[in-house]
Amino acid sequence: MKRRFSFLFRQLRRKIVVGVAGPASHQRQAVVGLALLALTEVALLALTFCTNFLSAYIHNTLEIFHDFRLRALHNALAIVSFERSLGIFFEQPLQRWHDAYLGGWGFWNTYYAGVHPAVTVIFLVFILVRMFGWKLTRVNWKRLNEGAQPLSPPPDYAPLAPELSPSAYYASDAASAMVTRASFADMSPAQQYRFLRSVWVLSAWLAFVGFLLVPTMPPRLLSVCDFVNAAGANVGACLTTEFSFVDTIGAHGSLLWDWNDESVKTLNNPYAAFPSQHTIFAAWCAMTWIMLFGPASSTLSLRSPRYWLRAVLRWGSIAYPVVTVYCIVVTANHYISDALAGLVILAISYACVHFYYLFKSRRQSYESVPTLTTTLPY
Numbered sequence: 001m002k003r004r005f006s007f008l009f010r011q012l013r014r015k016i017v018v019g020v021a022g023p024a025s026h027q028r029q030a031v032v033g034l035a036l037l038a039l040t041e042v043a044l045l046a047l048t049f050c051t052n053f054l055s056a057y058i059h060n061t062l063e064i065f066h067d068f069r070l071r072a073l074h075n076a077l078a079i080v081s082f083e084r085s086l087g088i089f090f091e092q093p094l095q096r097w098h099d100a101y102l103g104g105w106g107f108w109n110t111y112y113a114g115v116h117p118a119v120t121v122i123f124l125v126f127i128l129v130r131m132f133g134w135k136l137t138r139v140n141w142k143r144l145n146e147g148a149q150p151l152s153p154p155p156d157y158a159p160l161a162p163e164l165s166p167s168a169y170y171a172s173d174a175a176s177a178m179v180t181r182a183s184f185a186d187m188s189p190a191q192q193y194r195f196l197r198s199v200w201v202l203s204a205w206l207a208f209v210g211f212l213l214v215p216t217m218p219p220r221l222l223s224v225c226d227f228v229n230a231a232g233a234n235v236g237a238c239l240t241t242e243f244s245f246v247d248t249i250g251a252h253g254s255l256l257w258d259w260n261d262e263s264v265k266t267l268n269n270p271y272a273a274f275p276s277q278h279t280i281f282a283a284w285c286a287m288t289w290i291m292l293f294g295p296a297s298s299t300l301s302l303r304s305p306r307y308w309l310r311a312v313l314r315w316g317s318i319a320y321p322v323v324t325v326y327c328i329v330v331t332a333n334h335y336i337s338d339a340l341a342g343l344v345i346l347a348i349s350y351a352c353v354h355f356y357y358l359f360k361s362r363r364q365s366y367e368s369v370p371t372l373t374t375t376l377p378y
Helices: 002-021 026-049 051-062 065-086 091-101 105-138 189-213 248-252 262-267 277-293 305-330 336-366
Strands: 157-159 170-172
Touching (some): 026 105, 026 189, 051 189, 105 189, 105 248, 105 277, 105 305, 189 277, 189 336, 277 305, 277 336
16 A cells, blocks of 8 residues: 555656656656755744644644643643652743842743754755765766766766666656665665654654643643633633743743744644643754764864864754753743653654664565666755
8 A cells, every 4th residue: 555655756756857857857846846845844844843733733723722721730740649659740830930049031032932943944855965965965966867877987887777868867766766775774865864864754743643632731831820812711720829820921031932833822822831842953953963963073183173173063953852851841831741751652663663663674675676666856
């Protein structure tokens, strides 16, 4: 069934490309094919980024807000009870300690509001551009419609179809979207992008399922009495005697947005706390850097600026999820259980994608399947 769907999808993509570019121009087909790939990838990533907003729309459409709020409060109290039973309910003391000795709420609130999407977008754009850069360099563009043989073709280059004329495209068989290797280091940049993107997308949509099934009131709303949504309904629990959390963004603001902004009230899901997407995305960024470039430093000289740049990026990628978890807890936007659940979600997503690639790799090793069957270099 999956093979049939994949075949139909490739045929549909082929018809779109040929229909737009025309059947005669292979060069135009290649450009249109890459543009179509870019559009579909950007659309997928953008839709995944909007899972919080989508969960808010579904809840507001299908559920009475009063019932939604009660379910979120019930789940939040269950998390607090669970953490207390394990002795890890330290969110309130941590926030009081931070307020007394560190402060700097403007920085931490802005970090929470802006770093989360900005860093994730930077990493996604980086691996996407890296993939397209590899695709463009792996295609012998000088061979297009020139009728001349390349001066020194790489040994792994082969025509995309044997019946094509000498002016056709040439591309490496590793450019195929098929999974040919289970080891991440042995994959092409295009396959590495698909691996990392799949982990990110799967983890984000699993978090989306959590937002739908387990709405959770964040700590900052447990003691809030006067915060309302766009419809004028009370969002907080007003449990002032049991909890003393401070809504730091509401009290001190941030440089980017505030909870009282109408767009935030309308689009944001106030109970999308379990699991923490901040933790998922930050840990994914660290995982991406480590998988692409390794945790160890290069053999460059200590006097080389590149050595220190790589060291800063390496340790920064490792520290980033740690700082993010501290930020979301100290600003009372998440429980520590939310962060732990986010790490579990990311681990499950990675395992699913890894074993899928491993399964595909082993199955293809027993099957005789042509590496490339299309005349388009993508």
